[in-house]
Amino acid sequence: MGGKLYGPTTLQQRKNHTINTTIHTTPPTTNSLITTIIPPELYIKICEHLTPDDLFSLSQVSKYFRNLLCSTSTATQAIWRNSRLRYLIYPRCPTPPDGMDERQYVLITNLAIRCQFCFHPRKQSQIYWAFRVRCCLDCFHHRTVSEYRLINHYKIPKDSLCGLTYTAPCNYKIYWKDDIREAQENYMTALESNNLAEYIKKQTIKLNKQLEQIELQEWEFKNEMARWNYQNTLLFDEIKLRSSCIAEETAMEMGLDIEKLQDWGIYWYPIGNVCRTLTEDDWIDWRREVETECSRIKRKSQKWFHRFSMKSTIY
Known part of the structure; x- marks a missing residue:
């Protein structure tokens, strides 16, 4: 009955054994595995070939990737800048506006389409370069205040x-509420140190520089949007013209009335509200669709003609 005992015998030894076993059997975290498998230098090299959409999706995979892609380090900013300049037509400015990093610059101009405060899916959002935000009209009114009221x-x-950026619709200056407190504190500090005149001078110079940059950003954005709308209009007209020509050719070959093509709904390519560059495969599919629809209409018309012909013969 008195066999030899193996392992811990006393209560304290059992506790120590349990703690040590737990420590050694705990699996490594995801971050440690990632850093072991992919060094940061190699990871940065891989990210240089990713689009901004891919970078944003990758930043949502784990906390490690988010910290790496959302930091303000020089390497991270270079990743977003190279991706923006390589894969995006807009924006093409060498550097983002003051107070905005590369990720935020790409996010509000290309990736984000909703208000960054309420995220309402049906409210239209707009970029306010003076405040470096994209928001809807309701959030804008809630977070801004006029100069007259201040x-x-x-x-x-x-x-x-004097040093705060503003937007001036109809010559009424509108300020961002979150910027007011810091501006007041800086003003009171300069007033107490008897350095108010120098402070106002520096802030005025800084404001003029920021307003010039804001004007440049607004001009670039409006110019790009106008060019994009113009290109889409030309593309839409080209698609309508080519699709109508294909439909007319097919209808004439099959002996159908061309004037009724629009009533049959096979006259224009159904692109909806989205314009894109159609390939030759798309046009081949469209021609087949038109031929199929024309054949169906022709069979239907022949069926009705045959039925009425039989009735006229009987009567």
């Missing part, structure tokens, strides 16, 4: 706003 209602000195 001066007359909140009794804020006008000079304290």
Whole structure:
């Protein structure tokens, strides 16, 4: 009955054995596996060949990838900048506006289409370059305040706003609420240190530089949108013209009335609201679709003609 005992015998030895076993049997985390398999240098090299969409999707895979792609390091900014300049037609500026990193620059101009505050799927959003945000009209009104209200209602000195960027629809200056507190603190610090004149001068120079950059960004964005709309209009007209010619040729070959093609719904290519460059395979499929529909219409018309011919013969 008195066999030899193996392993821990006392209670303290059993506790220590359990702790050590738990420590050694704990699987390594995902981050440690990633850093072991893919070194950061190689990972950065791989990311140089990814599109901005791929980079944004990769940043949502894990915390490690997000920290790596959402940091403000020089290597991360270079990844987003190279991807933007290589794969995107717009924006093409060498550097983003002040206070905005490369990821945010790509996000609000190309990837994000919703308001970054309420994320409402049905509200139209707009980029406000003065505040470096994309938001809907409701969130814009909620997060901004007019200069008139700041001066007359909140009794804020006008000079304290000298360094803040603003948007001026109809010559009414609108400021971002989150920027007001910091501007007031800087103004009071300069006032207490008897350096107010120098502070106002520096802030005015800084503001003029920022306004020039904002104007450049707005002009580039509007110009790109106008060019994009113009190209889409030309593309849409070209698709309509070519698809109608194919439909008319097919109808004439099959002996159908060309004037009724629009009533039959086979006159224009059904591109909907999305314009894209159609390939030759798309046009071949469209011709087959037109031929199939014309054959169906021809058989149907012959069936009705044969039926009425039989009735006229009987009567």
